[in-house]
Amino acid sequence: MVTAARKPETGTPTVYDVAERARVSIATVSRVYRSPDAVRAPTREKVLAAARELGYVPSGSARGLASRTTGILGLCFPDYTDPETDTPGDGDENAATLYADHIIRGMERAARSRGYALLIAASLRDGPTNLVATLAGHVDGFAVMSRTVDAKDLETVSRRMPVVTLAGPAELGHLDNVQVDNRDGQRELTRHLITDHGLTDLAFVGGPADSPDAEERFLGYQDACRDAGLPVPPEPTLRGALTRTAGREAARTLVAGGGPTPGLPQALLLANDQMAVGALEEFAAHGVRVPQDIAVTGFDGIPLGAMAHPPLTTVRQPSRRIGEEAVALLVDRIAAPQRDPRPVVLPVSLVLRASCGCAEPVPAPRRG
């Protein structure tokens, strides 16, 4: 064994230092970390002891280079949060932001349980820093939330490693994709209002036209109208950002008679919970009673909805599962790169509370 000393113990310790100290070869040191069982116990102990004494930590970069896998999965998500607002905040964080938190959590947990760590990077509203480039070189595969990265870049990178698109339509057909059944959920919710509550004069407040989720929900709304033989509106009654403030504004517009028809509709369906909660607040401020004067519904199932007055009827989507599915898809494809692309559509569930007129089984909270 002539693994001649390199530097006289300078800088951070490497396999060479550990090997020298334990009087074994670097290959053995490497084995101790990769497959401990392939090394005799006494030898292993010697190596571990030397490593401990030296404060040795394997270099992820070197391992990655040599083995061509990093043990890291990536996620690109949108960051719409107002940098001004500090948190814990006033509850008006953008829905997409909260949503991303859940997906991150779901992915992190699923990844960890399979031995991967999670590398995350958000795409600024404005700054188009090349996210893909930042992540791609470091991971074994990654997930991108809808509309956060340039399709071109995605296309290029997806030729080199597993990529799954999340929470939006499958922009690139040949990629795995996971989304929730927005359309079906909104259809069911609308049907509930029409069939179970006998409401026929409805209004839908949509999100920005470039929000795939919000558009899908509108399609579901249209479906339900069509199914019930009601007129099918070609466009949402109103549109707004997916924020509480926009919801308030929509409600205000309606109260002021700014809607397409005089007077209030029987029900107001909003594209997400944030907006719905805003509408609830505005109606309360104007003395409009919910659900007596108008039914109100949201979409997402955020905690805030359950605390609203009245509690908000909504559609709950399994946001954490999106992240979990993403990891499953990624790991699966890492194992079988040539497998056919698999689109996953996660089911949603109706949450019927008081804001649509359904009885609330809980002891009515005291009004503030």
Place this chain on the structure above:
Amino acid sequence: MVTAARKPETGTPTVYDVAERARVSIATVSRVYRSPDAVRAPTREKVLAAARELGYVPSGSARGLASRTTGILGLCFPDYTDPETDTPGDGDENAATLYADHIIRGMERAARSRGYALLIAASLRDGPTNLVATLAGHVDGFAVMSRTVDAKDLETVSRRMPVVTLAGPAELGHLDNVQVDNRDGQRELTRHLITDHGLTDLAFVGGPADSPDAEERFLGYQDACRDAGLPVPPEPTLRGALTRTAGREAARTLVAGGGPTPGLPQALLLANDQMAVGALEEFAAHGVRVPQDIAVTGFDGIPLGAMAHPPLTTVRQPSRRIGEEAVALLVDRIAAPQRDPRPVVLPVSLVLRASCGCAEPVPAPRRG
């Protein structure tokens, strides 16, 4: 130039492939990605074109190995979430979980703005997978939230790279640390109850004895009692998990006369907002009026508190800033490894709402 072709274009493209195609040296290809300005425009274009055609993506591992920096910062955080509950949930997620989301967000943003990506890994309640080992080899430095990793490992790794401890006491004195002024916040809040509302019969519901934050808050509570000349309790009146359910239980115990003194105290201070909201619910269910019959306060400043009935008086902590400070500290130390350790204590702020007896809406009587 005799950069003889290596393999006939197999596998994922490397600098060699790009160089060959663009008819330049690998050094030039490398330069185009590191300092584009150091390369003449025409040359640069040639390289970029070749890279595009080949679908070239720089290998993070190789870069990391060669340059000894990865451009990645890490975070170890606790994961207490019940895997059963899906999200968006019922609002009873563990406070620590929500808290971690904000820190992640703060760190991610701060990191990105400085050119770093964020690698995250949670420590299971049970599974003691070696987090540090997972992360350490891949990052240029990392932050660990209180009590998520073995102090021994931390000690070892911190000798090799920047490490900052978060949201808890500085367990390792020689490390940078950032925490929130829990003690001062609780002291101020308690003082407000005593001085401004004239309450003297108080009760404090603490968290688990092994929660540093909760313990700090109790110390602040003791401080205020001492300052006001009131008896200083050696222990919290009650203790519980930092959850809504535990808050309900505490309130129930008090209502049932299970407290140390007969009857209700004048004020109930709980170790965090989740618990406080639970207490609010339980009091409402028993017809106990807040704040007329009893004042209630929390700690954290979560959105739920503002929606509660009555709106919850609390102490808001800048959770996102914790993450931002962590990055600042890390980047700073990467630049100056020998700098003295710097402990950062972030200020908190009182949020006075109706649950303590302050009129609502309040033009916040900003004390503290």
Place this chain on the structure above:
DNA sequence: ATGAAAGCGCTAACAG
């Protein structure tokens, strides 16, 4: 069960 040697893909001086 352990060792020797050859890279993995890129950056970093140093030349020119």
Place this chain on the structure above:
DNA sequence: CTGTTAGCGCTTTCAT
């Protein structure tokens, strides 16, 4: 401004 030449620290055959 561009090319040459060494490694960076580890995994991997292939021997032994």
